[in-house]
């Protein structure tokens with residue numbers, strides 16, 4: 001990325017030129033500047049759409065609680081564009097078929113422009129304006145990251161072998177947007193810190209970086225951690241190839257990471273690595289945790305139809321049912337522990353099983369009361385019923401035991 005400095009009039013010209021050229025793909029405006037007048041819009045996204053076979057430019061205005069879209073044709077685009085430029089957003093990202101441009105205004109009013117040539121893309125047909133409604137990274141329009149990942153073709157079509165990955169990325173980003181909104185972080189005005197635990201080949205790490213920085217215009221820095229040195233090497237390579245500037249990677253076990261992120265991601269972290277992710281999020285007092293548990297083994301070997309659980313013998317005698325029960329009990333304990341430790345927690349099916357069998361997500365946002373006595377009683381009753389101490393309890397340590405001891 002080449003960086004230069006420009007004055008405000010040149011910025012206005014840069015934006016106007018980008019929006020009016022046939023290869024225009026998207027402009028995203030976000031971040032408030034010190035000293036500018038109050039503005040209800042947290043961000044504005046401008047993109048070409050097709051309405052009744054005619055090209056129009058759609059302006060999406062995002063406010064704290066609502067989102068309004070308006071379409072303009074031809075010269076009528078000028079006035080709303082001037083209005084957005086007059087706000088003086090701190091961050092502007094322009095995307096055209098052959099260039100990505102970042103315009104950032106520092107707190108001291110210095111304007112920096114970074115320009116990166118991208119391999120020339122075929123001029124894409126404008127979007128049908130309602131086809132991709134509410135999809136974080138839309139189909140039918142080119143996207144340099146998804147293209148570099150081999151998910152989209154040059155002209156924005158999903159490669160058939162990558163349909164499941166495309167859907168998984170979008171559903172994950174949809175959840176990320178949901179919790180950001182819930183935690184009040186859509187418009188915090190500061191750079192968000194994310195930690196992606198067990199990032200693997202970093203598809204989702206880079207998707208989150210792209211979505212937050214380029215689409216939502218929320219400045220966000222992400223660290224991807226994985227114990228496997230080879231996937232870290234490949235992730236570094238890939239992030240450099242796509243020009244992701246606010247991503248770094250570290251080769252480490254999750255339980256050895258010392259960090260204070262706002263958001264912790266643990267997507268398909270194997271077996272008890274998910275418990276380590278949850279413990280890390282709690283210890284760091286992270287505002288948000290998104291965890292997709294995977295390969296539950298630990299409790300499966302310990303779950304017995306004994307004591308109170310004897311009545312479940314007809315179920316547990318079947319290997320597959322025992323395994324599913326162990327999955328449910330493991331995630332049930334995890335979700336309850338999070339609730340006891342002050343997180344509003346949901347367990348949701350974030351993607352249909354047609355795309356992946358690993359489709360449960362633990363979605364937690366900090367802000368509930370700590371140590372709710374009735375939740376602690378539920379936890380202790382569940383522990384007695386199953387006659388096991390779940391793994392999560394061990395990794396949560398002293399801080400969790402203190403709450404349990406109050407009711408036991």
Ligand SMILES: C[S@@+](CC[C@H](N)C(=O)[O-])C[C@H]1O[C@@H](n2cnc3c(N)ncnc32)[C@H](O)[C@@H]1O
Pocket residue numbers: 197198199200201202203204225226227228231252253254255266267268269270273276294
């Ligand atoms: C199934 S992959 C998931 C990759 C990525 N998060 C995704 O959802 O596409 C799980 C990754 O977690 C890593 N992992 C497992 N246990 C770990 C641990 N204790 N510490 C760090 N990484 C771990 C593995 O090396 C692997 O790359």
